[in-house]
C-alpha cells in the first residue's frame with residue numbers, strides 16, 4: 001500500500017477489536033521468576049495469593065502457558081466506551097522535525113481517567129464482582145490508577161477504597177475529587193486507619209508518603225475487611241496481560257496497512273503500558289519470526305532498569321507483600337522531591353525484567369527538563385497535551401527521529417502515548433517558569449536503597 005494512503009488516524013472497527021488478551025509469558029523461554037512468600041521464601045501458591053487477590057486474577061498471575069486468554073464479553077462491552085484507541089501517524093511532528101522517519105503513536109488518553117490504566121481496572125473490577133466480593137482496595141500515586149479503578153467500580157457497582165499518597169492527595173485535589181465523583185473513598189496515606197500506617201507515621205512523623213507505603217495500607221485494609229481484595233494498577237503479570245489490548249490493537253492496525261515498526265518505545269513505571277504495547281511484537285521476536293528494537297524509557301531520578309539491580313525485593317514499604325524478582329532500587333527508595341509526575345515506583349514488572357535481563361530490550365533514562373521540552377514540542381504540533389509519564393517516550397521517539405535525520409534512514413518508530421497531562425499543570429508551570437531542576441541520584445543515594453534488599 002502506498003505511503004500516502006496511511007491516514008492520520010487509524011481507527012479499527014469495533015468488530016476488529018481483540019477478543020483475547022495475549023500472554024507473552026507463553027512465548028518466553030526463561031519465564032519470569034515467581035513471587036515468593038516473604039516468610040518461607042517458597043513460591044507463593046494460588047491459595048496464599050487468594051487471600052490478597054481475586055481468584056481468577058490469581059490464575060492469570062500464575063499462568064505462564066496459555067498464549068491467548070479470552071476477554072469476557074462484559075469487559076469487551078466496557079472497552080467499547082473508549083476503545084479501539086487511535087493509532088496516529090504523527091505527520092505534523094515528522095514535518096516539524098524534518099525527519100525521514102515515520103512516527104506513529106498509540107494514544108491511550110482518550111477516556112476520563114486519562115490513561116491506559118482503565119484497560120486493567122475494568123478487568124480487575126470485573127473478576128472481583130464475579131467472585132461476589134463487596135469491594136476492592138488499592139493505592140494511587142499521581143492518581144490515574146485510582147481514577148481508572150473508581151470508574152470501573154462504579155460501572156460494576158463495587159465499593160472502591162483508595163489509599164492516595166499524601167503529597168498527591170494534597171497537591172492533586174482535582175484527581176481526588178474525580179475519584180469521589182465516581183463513588184470511591186479516598187484516604188491520604190500514611191493514615192491512622194491501618195496498623196502499618198500508624199507505624200510508618202510513628203517512625204517518620206510528617207512523612208508525605210510513598211507508593212510502597214500506600215500499597216502496604218491497601219493490602220492490610222483488604223485482608224482485614226470481609227469481602228474485599230486488593231488490586232494493583234501495574235507491575236503484576238495480570239496487569240501486563242490486560243494491557244496487551246494496546247499492543248494487539250496496534251499490531252492489527254499496522255498489519256492492515258502493511259506497516260512494520262523498526263523501533264518500539266514506551267515509558268516504564270511499573271511496566272504495564274510498555275509490556276502491553278510491545279507484547280505481540282515481543283512474541284514475534286521470541287518466536288524468531290521478526291525483529292524489533294524495543295526501548296524502555298525511565299526517569300533519570302528513578303532509574304530501576306538502568307541503575308537498579310535484578311534481585312528479589314519487597315514490593316511495598318511495610319513488607320507485607322510477596323517478594324518479586326525484578327530490577328529494583330530497593331523498596332526504601334523514594335525519588336527526590338523535585339521529581340514531577342509518576343514513574344516513581346522502585347521496582348519493575350518481573351516479565352519485563354526477565355526480558356531485559358535476557359537482552360531482548362534496551363532501557364534509557366532521561367532527565368525531566370528534557371522530557372518537558374519534548375512534551376511541549378509535541379503538544380504544539382500534534383495538539384494533544386501529553387502526560388509527563390508519556391513524554392518520556394516522546395523524548396526518545398524525537399531523539400531517534402533526529403538520528404534518522406542525520407543518517408537519512410527512513411525508520412518506522414512507534415511509541416505509546418499513555419495519557420493526557422491536564423492534572424499535571426503544576427509541573428508544566430514549573431517548567432515554564434524555569435523552576436524545574438534535574439536531580440540524578442548519586443551512587444551513594446542508591447546504595448542506601450539497595451542495602452535494604454532482603455538477604456537470603
Ligand SMILES: *Cc1c(COP(=O)(O)O)cnc(C)c1O
Nearest residue numbers: 144234269270271272273389419
Ligand atoms: C501509570 C502511568 C504510567 C506508568 O505506568 P506503567 O505501569 O509503567 O505503564 C505511564 N503513563 C501514564 C499516563 C500513567 O498514568
